[in-house]
Amino acid sequence: MRERVVIVGGGIHGCATAWYLARQGADVHLLEAATVASGASGGFGKRGVRANRRDLREIPLMRAAYDIWPRLAEELGTPTGYERTGGLNLIERETTGTTGGTVAAEAHANVQRNLGIPTEVLDTGRVRELEPDVSADVRAALYCPMDGIADHTATTRGLAEAARRHGATVREGTAVVDAHRDGDRVTSVVTDSGETVDVGGTLLLLNNTGAVPLVREISGAELPVWRVLPQALLLNPGSEGGSPRHLLGHDHRPLALKRLPDGRVMLSGGWRGRWNAEQGRGELLQDSVEGNLGTAAQVFRHLRDARLETADASRAESCSADGIPVVDTVPGTSNVIVGTGWSGHGFAIAPAVAKLLAQWVCTGSRPDHLLPFSYARF
Ligand SMILES: Cc1cc2nc3c(=O)[nH]c(=O)nc-3n(C[C@H](O)[C@H](O)[C@H](O)COP(=O)(O)OP(=O)(O)OC[C@H]3O[C@@H](n4cnc5c(N)ncnc54)[C@H](O)[C@@H]3O)c2cc1C
Structure with a gap:
């Protein structure tokens, strides 16, 4: 699959999805407005990697993430600070x-x-x-x-580096402000410097709170998602x-x-x-x-x-009306997928979400585990 996939956002979701896609030979361009891990996926300390009392609709994702976390550092070749503390x-x-x-x-x-x-x-x-x-x-x-903790900043940076090693382009200081459409397809995005970046395959909006205005710009849809600090x-x-x-x-x-x-x-x-x-x-x-x-x-x-x-x-985080994310095709488009509304617990499940997003991009069909997060539920 060599049609260019463009990912907006260099947090854990964007970087992990870039890594999974690049490993499968995809042509990946990730555009980050500031620096990798400058949003909710960065900062001091560690984040919880928790299934306990998680929304039941997210539990299958967390179950899959339980299997990924312990071997992620070895796969990336960099520490993730993951510890299974219970x-x-x-x-x-x-x-x-x-x-x-x-x-x-x-x-x-x-x-x-x-x-x-x-x-x-x-x-x-x-x-x-x-x-x-x-x-x-x-x-x-x-x-x-099996619950634990991991270093969010180190993991996100490690994912970005590993994606680069597999051939992905990860550009920092590049904000996406607009997109061009041809019918139901987005064909390119426009950056804050006025540059046009072509989208050959899928456009993934994984820029957390920043996804809301971009979805509005691209499709006119209003996601029931807001910013908290x-x-x-x-x-x-x-x-x-x-x-x-x-x-x-x-x-x-x-x-x-x-x-x-x-x-x-x-x-x-x-x-x-x-x-x-x-x-x-x-x-x-x-x-x-x-x-x-x-x-x-x-x-x-x-x-x-x-x-x-x-x-x-x-560090701004996106919250949704029912406390679980929106991971779906943007209404009125056929090649734009958005993932946002993590509601304060998106880090732990991110490796599993990213793996499923990469599968969706490569196969063209949405994996079952992502069905509860459709926009249509609203
Ligand atoms: C203090 C705190 C504690 C938390 N604790 C936990 C926890 O214990 N367990 C847990 O699972 N989760 C936790 N979370 C939530 C978790 O960190 C987030 O859900 C997760 O990091 C979101 O990752 P992301 O990649 O979607 O977004 P982000 O990390 O926010 O990345 C989005 C990126 O997109 C970029 N961007 C925005 N707009 C544009 C644009 N137009 N063009 C280009 N780039 C753009 C931003 O600069 C940013 O770098 C916590 C969050 C915070 C803030």
């Missing part, structure tokens, strides 16, 4: 809304197991064996031993210990915790910054920083005294 979703309440709490734990574990994700419900004693410093309020947990904090717990040992999420508190190899702790879990329109970037909200620190200290008391080293809310 993941715990901590439970304090009997019921949380309609879907959480101890009453729902066995049902979630059963469904996850049925979908190929090893999952156990841990009682309070077993939770403390795995996480001795967790708050006494935690009474149970859903445990997925997830907050990430880096804590130094000092020598007191009390750090979590696993990837941790929480049943009702907005909290995600992971310990980095150097002992520092990365904190996130649903706290947001805000968009500064004048500067065109995301910025921190002090209330969110304090809220995130306070929540962490409620669950891990020792983290009360941890030193905040870094805080960031500059």
Whole structure:
């Protein structure tokens, strides 16, 4: 297949798809507005590689990603920082809304197991064996031993380098601003410098929040997807210990915790910054920083005294109306595929999504695992 495939966006989705396609001999041009891993796929620390309590429609993708992550570093020839730490979703309440709490734990574990994700419900004693410093309020947990963490920046850059080695062109500092159509096909894209780049085969819009205006430009369609600014904090717990040992999420508190190899702790879990329109970037909200620190200290008391080293809310992420991505042909076109709306959990599944996108481009038919993510569902 030598018709030129153009990919917009040098995050994990764009770089991984470029790598899979280039390995199969495709002529791939990836165009990135800034630098590789300058969006949601970059920044300090690590990201969770988690199946636990993921939307069930994404579980088959995560199951496939479980198989890819452990061998990815060797295949790329560069470290990915992947570690299978195991993941715990901590439970304090009997019921949380309609879907959480101890009453729902066995049902979630059963469904996850049925979908190929090893999952156990841990009682309070077993939770403390795995996480001795967790708050006494935690009474149970859903445990997925195959969950883990990976270095998002290193993985994304490694994928871009590996794609280049297989012959892909990866251009940085090149934003796509427009496209030319001939009937239902996009035949070229236009960059911010006015250059026209031909599209012989498929155009893949994998530029996260930037896909929304490009889809509008190309087809007039309005994706039900918007921008959020997830907050990430880096804590130094000092020598007191009390750090979590696993990837941790929480049943009702907005909290995600992971310990980095150097002992520092990365904190996130649903706290947001805000968009500064004048500067065109995301910025921190002090209330969110304090809220995130306070929540962490409620669950891990020792983290009360941890030193905040870094805080960031500059990396925009796309969220969709039902919390799972849109991966589909752009309406009214026959050769444009968009992937966006990752809703805060697109990193872990990206290698599986990219492999399926490459398969779709090469065969012309959409793989079944991508069917739940159609635009038509809206
Ligand atoms: C703080 C934080 C914590 C997170 N934690 C987790 C986690 O624990 N687990 C998990 O699975 N996921 C997590 N996520 C989500 C995950 O990181 C994202 O879903 C994923 O990285 C999205 O990758 P992407 O390649 O689609 O987008 P991006 O990495 O954002 O890449 C898109 C690229 O497109 C470029 N671009 C935009 N417009 C254009 C244009 N017009 N022309 C050319 N290039 C363009 C941008 O510059 C950018 O580099 C987190 C995200 C954040 C921000």
